[in-house]
Amino acid sequence: MDSLELLALNHFPLVEPGDDLSSIIFDSIKDNELIINKNDVIVIAQKIVSKAENRYVNLKTIEISEEAKDLSKKLKKDEGLVQAIMNESNKILSTKKNVIIVEHKLGFININAGIDLSNVPSENLALLLPKNPKKSAKDLQNSLSKKLNKKISIIITDSMTRPYRSGVINFALASHNIQSLVDLKGNKDIYGKKLRGTEVAVADELASAAGLLMGQSNEKKPVVLIKGFKQDGSETNDAFDLIVTEKEDLYR
């Protein structure tokens, strides 16, 4: 594996609730005159998946609990936003740095439950993560593979803050038809010594790479095609398997 090419789809339209995202992506691939090969990876921003799935919530009309009221007062944050975060979460882990760190209903840990206030069409709207990103990735992979007549791979990506490091990077929220975590255990190093259990989160690395072209503000580049990433076509784990439980987490 010697080279990789990343191509952002240009002139990608704004996505509205109810849109058929796979048709829009298919049309954009044609408009951009891109050739698709088997196992090309199409990385899609979570935001347009959520928009197509109408995952908007109106922060002015959401029903506010007493708990959300108390917390919003304490943190001086919008009541509606606090409630939306709570609705999306299994539990709040910490608020001590004046941000709300939660275990999301989907299992992972992040700030504000992945709720997006930028790039939404109104002040009062927030955008939630897809209800079932694993299914969204599978449906997009099936539908796009059929339309393109090539078995492609899908990664749905979002940006995330991280412990220990400044700034956000893109990670793989979900994927389909790609081995997301590659286990090198038993592979040999350059001196012939067997490696002891290194697993590489290639889905996250692919998402980060795509993030370089997607940008985070007004780039309108929510879909990136990655060509040249060699994969053997197996899929024993998807990006959802990259979430570790507290018990498995070496840092907790």
Added chain:
Amino acid sequence: MDSLELLALNHFPLVEPGDDLSSIIFDSIKDNELIINKNDVIVIAQKIVSKAENRYVNLKTIEISEEAKDLSKKLKKDEGLVQAIMNESNKILSTKKNVIIVEHKLGFININAGIDLSNVPSENLALLLPKNPKKSAKDLQNSLSKKLNKKISIIITDSMTRPYRSGVINFALASHNIQSLVDLKGNKDIYGKKLRGTEVAVADELASAAGLLMGQSNEKKPVVLIKGFKQDGSETNDAFDLIVTEKEDLYR
């Protein structure tokens, strides 16, 4: 910014202590017949920087403290390795999951102080991180820019485990002549709304992208050229600035 190209340098030689790494990289770029442009990013694996700088330590001859003896017994780990980890660290943060999580002398938090036991030429040797990766990146950038007659950017990368996520990904240990953390505050989103303080760790994303070609076992691809990443040539922060202190860290 619509496309990125990543190219691994092929036939890269094994690096030995005392080697002039910038000459080796320069020669390899010529051998690979690659054209270099201004602001191309050359991503270099930490491992070959450490090897050139002779950052090997012999775990059989290292002087073992009582503290290291006790800890190695408790964790059933090699005394020499435990001592090497302690020597490289400001403090041990946790050993509760039977791994040694430290604050490295360089400031960041990781398992085993970034000490490498794979891809070293003898069972008894371990490879430490470069003594001053910031300076290594600067020296490589200066020297390669001169040789190539183009002002290129350098990222030195290593793989790391992460809280909350399975598997390692590559991150930027150090960099030179590249804005590592891009602040989007004040940029507008697609609806014209100003963004509130999103910072993007582009150096980490570039490192992750390069990691896809470098591999972690016996690929012998420790240098990756990234072409097409648009940067304005400013550098108000380098990859070292991506380390957050406990006080700044939203998750601690």
